[in-house]
Amino acid sequence: MQQDGKARSAKGTEPDSAVSALSAWSTVFIFFLLYSLAYVDRQILNFLVDPISRTLGISDFQFSLVQGVGFALLFTLAGIPIGWLVDHKPRRLIMGAGLTIWSIAAGICGLASQYWQLLLGRIGLSVGEATLAPASFSILSDIFPPRKLTLPMTVMTLGANAGSILAAAVAGWAMAVVPAAGVEVPLLGRLHNWQVAMLVIAVPGLLMVPTLFAIKEPVRQRAVAAARPGSSAMLAALGHNRRFYGGYFTGLGFYSMGNYAALSWLPTFFIRQHGWEVKEVALAIGSLHIVAGLTGTVVMGYLVDRWYAAGRKDAHCLFLGITSIVQLVAFSAAMLLDNPMLALAALVPFKAVSNFSGIGAAGLQICTPRETRVQVSAVYLLVYSLLGAGIGPTLVAVFTDFIFADPQRIGSAMLLSVAGCAILATGFLLYAAPAMRRVE
Template structure:
């Protein structure tokens, strides 16, 4: 599309204040980062919790994965509907209160059941955040500025993941020097119990900051849309493009969760690294290449959209996914750890592109009244497909196809390459109907 397209000519929304809009973006980023720290801190406390609560590996895995993920994804669909009808700022505030309270409650658990319930409410609280946040950002920014803002917010995935290990490790190290930690007014705790309280405390700052955020006016709603019922008929009418985009995001997430689950094991088993070596190395890669890929993709998408290429975000996501095929194969057949780290760095950079742009791609074709629900469906499939299949398929490849746990790197790289191929096919399938739907959206709003 040429420079006279609606995307190029779209005016900033009435009352658009860039400085304040980016302030809101960073407040939401802060909350998103904390949510990842709170949800992942449990992974650093495996041994002391198992010892003190008498849990088996399988019982702990249920608490760590199932208790959080199932309620996070399915409650998220309901809360996405709430985000489309009610005050989104207040919904996020309520969610933060619930999840930091549930995180702190981890300090008081005494059994499998109480820990399970605490993790359920962490998932319920965090499920309120992203559907409302993406919907708010879509109203705070004009279309040609959204990709950048949403990529900043989405970078909380990488920042939170890295900080969970860095900050969580520091907290545990600081509290593990004694057998008991005494906190004024709260009581005495074992070190792992105190860790839950310490990581929950920054949530109070997130609550205070969210009170400075105003609920934005819902924009880009035509007269016909205002009169239409707020159901999912729009998705059914455009099933091909939405199904392709949802599936693309789900299989791409298999790469994210597969790497997270099995990258340390690859370096430990194949090249004799210690957790203390691969942990910081991967953390640095996440904070540099991962966030870099997200921010670069958001900047490029906004730049091209402002020049009239309204489907630029999808094309950039497609390019990143195609490159992932090559970087994944490079990792699969890496002859040594240095080559493998280069492959991981490149994969992390280009993986950041489809991950960062997915929300803005979906928001661009979704009516305002459905954005929260579409985001929640997107998160549901990302977690069910990505988290459910990614790590599992790598394990199947190692145990039953290759029959050698030392070849986990080959299995991981192969699963990532196959996932990238499927993701690229899905994005290609969505490309033409996506562009057509975008054009109709712009014409309806003109």
């Protein structure tokens, strides 16, 4: 490590040129499918808030714990030992084990008849899905050079939008086709429509496990014979450029919190505020993900790569700082408009810049020394997940249940939550930008 106060170089050696473009992008495609499956399991709950709450007799706050803390707490805690495993063991095997665990856990959620069972299933889901990000980030950073890393990272995390679309489709189908009184299923008994939806999404994950063996484990790009760095090396890396890491982690944490606060409750907003049915909401939100989410995610990754390649070394910080303000303006309009179709249209720019995780991860990989990337990424995921998935959904529920004491004021609760998060995200990201420029 340099001792003269200059930011340390994170470039290292270029990934092995023997990795063909076809092989590299095939890996990206498999990871895209895995992200899609993960986000189907995560997002389908958002379309089923009221049906599940009625069946289990729970409040918004209790439901938010299933959406948020129940998922995020174990997701982040599991990320620390999983980060170590990713650094030492075959990464595709770790991902395969995780995929198996989260698919079984999704089935447990579908069979839940009590609140604690649903919460237990979500905890299992979180532990399994905690393998996906560190392993996929690590593999992609070994097969793509830094100057080309943002686009594949973004395409991979595009699976979040694809998964959200599938979640909307499955939820809409189940609520439209399965009778409200439920349906008799051999060996399982009578299942509610929301349970059918959640059981349907549990199956594809188990079928995907064999595809992981199609991934070639790339050579790790740090010196293979070098001693594995311990936590002291990771802490030294964080401390050496603490302005960047502190601002970047916190800024992206608030960005994530605002997104989770909005997207976790958006279907419920249209149901309560505008009187829509679940199947109508599923079609509308699914279309929003297709029109804005898929297009916006790819364009964002392309623009940041171009900006960075043109010499703007703080491109990731500045771009996300700007898009956070875009989200604030667009979401404010959506919550204040009386016409639901106009509100949906106002959400297009919000959703277009919501899938920032690929850009955030790419910026971190670029600025972090190779020998500590996995461990630093685990810290990033801890902050990102606790603030975002952990607190975001619950923040809205605190307003509806405890401050307003009125579930119908969900629009006001969402607006206040997103506005505060967007302002804080922009401030911290702009604070981190000068330190990012100094990374060699």
